[in-house]
Amino acid sequence: MWIKASGRAAMLGLKKKILEQLRGAVEQAQREGALPPGSLPDVEVERPQNPGHGDLATSLPLRAARAFRVSPMAIAEAIASRLPALEELEPVTVAPPGFINFTLRTRWLQEQVHHILSQGEAYGDLELGAGQRVLVEFVSVNPTGPVHVGHVRGAVLGSTLARVLEAAGYRVTREYYVNDSGSQMEVFYRSVWIRYQQVLGRDVEMPPGGYMGTYVVDLAREIHGERGDHFLRLDETEAIREIGEVALERMVQAIREDLGLIGVDFHVWFRERDLYQDSAYQKAMSMIRNGGYVAEREGARWFVSTALGEDKDNVLVRSSGAPTYFASDIAYHYDKFLTRRFERAINIWGADHQGHVSRVKAAVVALGVDPRLLDVIIVQMVTLKRGGEVVRASKRTGELVTLRELVEEVGRDACRYFFSARSADAQMEFDLDLAKRESQENPVYYIQYAHARIAGILRNAREKGLQSEEGDVSLLNTGEEMDLIRKLVLLPELVETVSATLEPHHLAYYALEVATAFHWFYDHCRVIGEDPADQDLVRARLKLVEACRIVLARTLHLMGMTAPQRM
RNA sequence: GUCCCUGUAGCUCAACCGGACAGAGCACCUGCCUUCUAAGCAGGUGGCUGCGGGUUCGAGUCCCGCCAGGGACGCCA
Numbered sequence: 001m002w003i004k005a006s007g008r009a010a011m012l013g014l015k016k017k018i019l020e021q022l023r024g025a026v027e028q029a030q031r032e033g034a035l036p037p038g039s040l041p042d043v044e045v046e047r048p049q050n051p052g053h054g055d056l057a058t059s060l061p062l063r064a065a066r067a068f069r070v071s072p073m074a075i076a077e078a079i080a081s082r083l084p085a086l087e088e089l090e091p092v093t094v095a096p097p098g099f100i101n102f103t104l105r106t107r108w109l110q111e112q113v114h115h116i117l118s119q120g121e122a123y124g125d126l127e128l129g130a131g132q133r134v135l136v137e138f139v140s141v142n143p144t145g146p147v148h149v150g151h152v153r154g155a156v157l158g159s160t161l162a163r164v165l166e167a168a169g170y171r172v173t174r175e176y177y178v179n180d181s182g183s184q185m186e187v188f189y190r191s192v193w194i195r196y197q198q199v200l201g202r203d204v205e206m207p208p209g210g211y212m213g214t215y216v217v218d219l220a221r222e223i224h225g226e227r228g229d230h231f232l233r234l235d236e237t238e239a240i241r242e243i244g245e246v247a248l249e250r251m252v253q254a255i256r257e258d259l260g261l262i263g264v265d266f267h268v269w270f271r272e273r274d275l276y277q278d279s280a281y282q283k284a285m286s287m288i289r290n291g292g293y294v295a296e297r298e299g300a301r302w303f304v305s306t307a308l309g310e311d312k313d314n315v316l317v318r319s320s321g322a323p324t325y326f327a328s329d330i331a332y333h334y335d336k337f338l339t340r341r342f343e344r345a346i347n348i349w350g351a352d353h354q355g356h357v358s359r360v361k362a363a364v365v366a367l368g369v370d371p372r373l374l375d376v377i378i379v380q381m382v383t384l385k386r387g388g389e390v391v392r393a394s395k396r397t398g399e400l401v402t403l404r405e406l407v408e409e410v411g412r413d414a415c416r417y418f419f420s421a422r423s424a425d426a427q428m429e430f431d432l433d434l435a436k437r438e439s440q441e442n443p444v445y446y447i448q449y450a451h452a453r454i455a456g457i458l459r460n461a462r463e464k465g466l467q468s469e470e471g472d473v474s475l476l477n478t479g480e481e482m483d484l485i486r487k488l489v490l491l492p493e494l495v496e497t498v499s500a501t502l503e504p505h506h507l508a509y510y511a512l513e514v515a516t517a518f519h520w521f522y523d524h525c526r527v528i529g530e531d532p533a534d535q536d537l538v539r540a541r542l543k544l545v546e547a548c549r550i551v552l553a554r555t556l557h558l559m560g561m562t563a564p565q566r567m
Numbered sequence: 568g569u570c571c572c573u574g575u576a577g578c579u580c581a582a583c584c585g586g587a588c589a590g591a592g593c594a595c596c597u598g599c600c601u602u603c604u605a606a607g608c609a610g611g612u613g614g615c616u617g618c619g620g621g622u623u624c625g626a627g628u629c630c631c632g633c634c635a636g637g638g639a640c641g642c643c644a
Contacts, residue, residue: 042584044584046583046584046586047583048586048587049582049586049587049589049590050587050588052587053587057586057587059585059586059587059625062586062624062625063586065624066623066624072624095587096587097586097587097624097625098624099586099587142644144644179644182643182644183643183644184643184644185644187643209643298642299642300642301642302642311569311570311640312640314642315641315642316642317642318642319642320642322642324641324642324643324644325643325644326644350638351571351572351637351638351639352638352639352644353639353644354570354571354572354638354639355570355571355638355639355640356639357571358570358571378571378572378638380572380573380637380638381637381638383637388578418579421579421580421581422579422580422581423580423581425571425572425573426572426573426574426580427572427573427636427637427638428579428580429578429579429580431578431579434579434593438606441592441593441594442592442593442606443591443592443593445606446592446606446607448606449604449606449607450607452604452606453603453604453607456603456604457603457604458603459603460603461603493583497583500583501583503583505580505581506581506583508581509580509581509582509591512591512592513591516591519607519608520607520608520609522603522604522607522608523599523607523608523609524608526602526603527603528602528603529602529603545603566604567604567606
């Protein structure tokens with residue numbers, strides 16, 4: 001019955017139930033005069049880091065001591081003695097200086113194996129998001145060059161987050177914002193045009209600040225290979241426009257393919273130009289103008305962000321008449337919230353965009369949207385290392401380590417693992433040698449190896465014609481088995497935590513913990529034994545192993561990694 | 568100069584809303600393969616959480632001040 005009440009995630013349901021009972025016990029104690037009247041601090045149930053303190057604990061008595069003017073231990077006793085017994089839990093205990101500890105019953109933990117098996121690949125799914133529509137916008141690299149290592153971090157973070165939010169019950173749209181207009185694109189188009197002419201033997205110079213990367217030369221050669229000298233026959237303005245179009249589409253296509261190499265894909269490739277064609281730009285501008293946030297001065301049009309608490313105003317339209325990218329961004333957010341009516345939006349930006357966060361939020365306010373609906377995650381820089389040496393990227397020449405090169409060198413899974421294992425707001429080092437080394441010092445293989453080992457056991461069982469349907473989970477009672485189950489039941493909470501904090505790096509640590517618990521189990525508990533008398537235990541352990549496989553595979557898939565059948 | 572992020576074991580990083588002895592991986596030392604994969608397991612060494620104050624029953628976590636590293640402060644994106 002409690003399983004039904006708690007829905008898909010039994011563990012989460014249990015936590016909620018304990019919270020309610022704690023509140024009830026306090027009220028009862030107050031009615032009975034064991035505790036003084038007064039309101040409670042926030043009641044929380046947390047996971048003690050020391051296993052000796054049980055599976056769950058609350059520090060409520062410590063928090064309430066001041067308000068109640070009663071010693072924490074006395075409060076703990078008063079509450080604990082009034083908590084109704086739960087079939088999921090051992091009797092609660094009180095521990096100094098004032099904790100109440102809860103320990104899961106063996107019987108309940110054993111049943112969780114069935115719970116996981118019944119959920120299958122959906123284990124970990126929640127209804128937290130209640131179908132809310134969320135836009136996750138990430139990568140959005142300017143289509144002036146290929147994706148390089150600096151962008152990969154945001155790509156991995158965004159796609160992992162999107163997967164987790166989906167698991168948590170949100171309706172997620174993954175979107176790439178293509179900056180296909182603006183002055184940088186003009187420079188790019190001109191760069192391609194110059195290279196194209198050079199391919200045809202014309203003596204022309206690259207413009208100052210032009211895109212010097214060799215990929216531009218390659219691009220020009222490709223275009224020449226397909227279109228010949230077609231563009232030379234046009235007048236220059238027209239030539240730049242036309243060849244620019246071709247180059248743009250090719251770059252977008254290349255970016256799409258490169259991101260595909262690490263399992264990153266998008267529902268929508270949103271074109272900046274559409275903001276102007278669909279009049280989102282005009283609507284957004286008139287909206288903030290009507291709000292009194294626009295001023296004309298020094299020949300330009302400004303967004304008066306100081307009126308919204310910003311340090312300074314920002315230009316919307318240059319004196320040349322060209323809108324800034326900031327103006328596009330306002331129109332883009334108008335489109336996100338007011339045209340497409342997303343209920344929530346998450347932007348993932350690089351550290352170099354950090355200064356834009358507050359002004360975009362100000363703009364959102366000016367559009368009449370609650371800024372809390374917009375989360376901006378800033379991912380810090382990546383330092384690339386090779387055997388302790390920093391690999392310097394030269395932006396001048398455009399010679400950066402590209403995503404493609406990275407994947408070719410270290411592989412997709414290692415790449416995703418290392419980028420998703422770090423919290424976004426810490427700068428990180430990516431050691432190519434470590435990521436690529438397929439040895440025991442690489443956590444990627446440690447985790448995948450656990451999955452492959454399980455797959456091996458299940459294969460073995462199948463070959464021997466062993467069935468687990470009749471397995472009796474109550475036979476699972478060694479320390480290794482219980483520790484493993486204790487890890488497995490955490491997945492739904494993990495999905496909850498990640499979607500609440502928007503910090504997917506917890507997944508990597510969890511995967512490592514599950515793998516550790518499994519390897520430990522594997523070394524101590526043989527699943528398929530020789531002794532025919534032990535067939536009951538074999539069937540029970542097959543169930544546990546399959547549950548573990550489900551959890552590992554799900555966690556790996558949430559991280560966008562593969563779960564290999566053999567290694 | 569102003570704003571943002573970071574500073575935790577030799578290295579790379581965790582630590583959920585402030586909680587119980589600060590945890591992993593790698594590196595280093597010692598053991599374990601006639602049994603489902605040793606890409607594994609067990610044990611050991613390793614810490615003034617950058618420094619100094621403060622708040623709190625309790626601080627790696629919150630506040631103030633320093634120091635150090637990175638980023639941002641354009642009519643660039």
